[in-house]
Amino acid sequence: MxxxxxxxxxxxxxxxxxxxxxxxxxxxxxxxxxxxxxxxxxxxxxxxxxxxxxxxxxxxxxxxxxxxxxxxxxxxxxxxxxxxxxxxxxxxxxxxxxxxxxxxxxxxxxxxxxxxxxxxxxxxxxxxxxxxxxxxxxxxxxxxxxxxxxxxxxxxxxxxxxxxxxxxxxxxxxxxxxxxxxxxxxxxxxxxxxxxxxxxxxxxRAMPPGVNARTLGRVTEAAFGQRRKMLRQSLKGVPGALDALASLGIDPQRRAETLSVEDFVAIARELG
Missing domain, CATH: 3.40.50.150 (Vaccinia Virus protein VP39)
Structure with a gap:
């Protein structure tokens, strides 16, 4: 040295x-x-x-x-x-x-x-x-x-x-x-x-299958951009997001900070 x-x-x-x-x-x-x-x-x-x-x-x-x-x-x-x-x-x-x-x-x-x-x-x-x-x-x-x-x-x-x-x-x-x-x-x-x-x-670590990183980015940006609002409000501008919540059984009256990382991944996967 x-x-x-x-x-x-x-x-x-x-x-x-x-x-x-x-x-x-x-x-x-x-x-x-x-x-x-x-x-x-x-x-x-x-x-x-x-x-x-x-x-x-x-x-x-x-x-x-x-x-x-x-x-x-x-x-x-x-x-x-x-x-x-x-x-x-x-x-x-x-x-x-x-x-x-x-x-x-x-x-x-x-x-x-x-x-x-x-x-x-x-x-x-x-x-x-x-x-x-x-x-x-x-x-x-x-x-x-x-x-x-x-x-x-x-x-x-x-x-x-x-x-x-x-x-x-x-x-x-x-x-x-x-x-x-x-x-x-x-x-x-x-x-x-x-x-x-x-x-x-x-x-x-391994990337969860069937998830697009940009889609996940859009969902999280919308959800946390208005984190004090319910998901039905914060995600209404993301096409298909409210239908994804219904399909996954996620209550649209919840707020973003209550969803797990796996929940967000599932929503992004539903949106393709």
Whole structure:
């Protein structure tokens, strides 16, 4: 392993500071970063996609774990620091300047890959919906290990009937298994955010047969878009949805948060 200078020293030398506009918060604790890199399991020789590496704290942990990392960074200020890391790990790190929301991740990575990222708060949910929303399943990614605000993490793993249960929970759970792997105190970051954070680890599982991902997306978006209304109101704009409820014996006077993930899958299957 190359002898790297402390990350705080690198940040100071390049005059870097976390950008609020980009949703950045830096982590400097090397032990914590190594713990995050260990969550997906053995990464030796594994292709890993990292979004928003900043000055490269988590990137260091992933490289120490033996991963071959592709890092997408849109903040040009961080590129020189990441370039130094590229030089320290020749052939093991590829830095791409760009917007992760617009790039084709599968094309960039080639074969199967894991995603490990301390996601910028302002794009985290949008990226998660993109990774979970495709019709092609199983996906090219083998696991997602992602940092979110703790409130968002709780929404991903929420159970029916809870205040946190909603569209994100259904999207994450109908063909994948999410869990909160690690909680991270706000004091671990520089600057400290106003909220607590958590690492969510998601592994894909078999896709239920006969279900179209876009149909399920339309149903959940309509149902939870008006979550305080009864299903007969919230789903009336989805063609065939009320007939599907009748066919499945689901009371149209129920509200979306009372339906299980399996209920939503059944409705989507009825709609074809």
């Amino acid at each position: 190359p002898d790297l200078p402390p990350l705080r020293e690198v940040v100071a030398r390049h005059g870097l500071s976390a950008s609020k506009a980009l949703g950045q918060n830096f982590l400097f604790d090397e032990q914590l970063l190594d713990r995050i890199a260990a969550i997906p399991g053995d990464l030796a020789g594994t292709r890993v996609l990292e979004i928003g590496p900043g000055p490269g704290g988590l990137t260091r942990g992933l490289l120490r774990a033996g991963a071959d990392v592709t890092a997408i960074e849109m903040d040009r200020r961080c590129l020189p620091a990441l370039g130094e890391l590229e030089g320290a790990f020749p052939g093991r790190l590829r830095v791409i300047e760009g917007d992760a929301l617009t790039l084709d991740h599968d094309s960039l990575m080639g074969g199967p890959y894991a995603v490990v990222a301390n996601l910028p708060y302002n794009v985290g949910t949008a990226l998660l919906v993109r990774w979970l929303g495709g019709q092609e399943w199983p996906p090219r990614w083998t696991s997602l290990t992602l940092m979110f605000q703790q409130e968002v993490a709780q929404r991903i793993v929420a159970e029916p009937g809870s205040d946190a249960y909603g569209r994100l929970a259904v999207l994450a759970q109908w063909r994948a298994v999410p869990r909160i792997a690690l909680k991270v105190h706000r004091s671990a970051f520089t600057p400290p955010p106003k909220v607590m954070s958590a690492i969510v680890h998601i592994v894909p």
